[in-house]
Amino acid sequence: MKRLLAVPVLAALAGCGFHHVPVGEVRTETKSVEKDDAEMVRAEIKLGAGELRVGGGATKLMEANFRYNVDAWKPEVRYEKNGFRGRLTVEQPKVGSTGGNAENNWELKFSKDVPLDLDANIGAGEADLDLGPLTLRSAEVSIGAGKVDVRFSETPRKSFDLNVRGGVGEATIRFPKDVAVIARAKGGIGGISVRGMRKEGDEYRNEALGNSKVTITVDVKGGVGQINLIAE
Structure with a gap:
């Protein structure tokens, strides 16, 4: 860098x-x-x-x-x-x-x-x-x-909340597939690309939810131009 x-x-x-x-x-x-x-x-x-x-x-x-x-x-x-x-x-x-x-x-x-x-x-x-x-x-x-x-x-040791706040640009979050993920995205977001997760209502969830002791809860807000959620 x-x-x-x-x-x-x-x-x-x-x-x-x-x-x-x-x-x-x-x-x-x-x-x-x-x-x-x-x-x-x-x-x-x-x-x-x-x-x-x-x-x-x-x-x-x-x-x-x-x-x-x-x-x-x-x-x-x-x-x-x-x-x-x-x-x-x-x-x-x-x-x-x-x-x-x-x-x-x-x-x-x-x-x-x-x-x-x-x-x-x-x-x-x-x-x-x-x-x-x-x-x-x-x-x-x-x-x-x-x-x-x-x-x-x-693999994270404990569950935690991850909040992403943005103006413009791109945010990519790559999750380990063996950790449970619940993700929410709101606000002026230009586009959302999701891999390895399914949409349920206003949330995106992965297959590890309910099978993992660790859960990452993600909240994305603001004018992020592009958000990429990858859980695979």
Whole structure:
């Protein structure tokens, strides 16, 4: 994921009232957050423009790699704990738009040992979210313009709700076939493509429903241009 940002993505940001910021040399950074005794953590990811990859495999709470060439986009990482809950924020500063040769790539890995409420907000760009290795309580994905691909390289450990909120673009969710899925899609959705699921009323369900201890309940709302649900 070391591609330059597409011109349409940057154009989307240009209309957000941001001032112009210069493009410089490519910088790479690694950051991590240690585990503590928090019983659950809310992880908030706020990427204004760029490419995001989320997955598991971290020995710490989070291990992150950043690659960017706009100094003003230097990611901010914050963690705080209140009682038995932790809150982790990874955020791109809202400081400006730039030209067509900008680069902003984030790779975030999380520990499977800590239950997460994941909230990923991408203003414009692309996201590849492998949720299988994570221990999720809930997940919400919001994208303004671009493409998001949600997949499961491993079978989820527990049931959880997945909410997708969109402006324009495409969202693809690839479910493991041995996990029960109930999906609902409402709002200004341009098109829905479904494979491996049947429609029952306002819902799409797969064959594993009733036979799996784990259920993913999906709710898609907003002006998503195209939603693809794949359970096979």
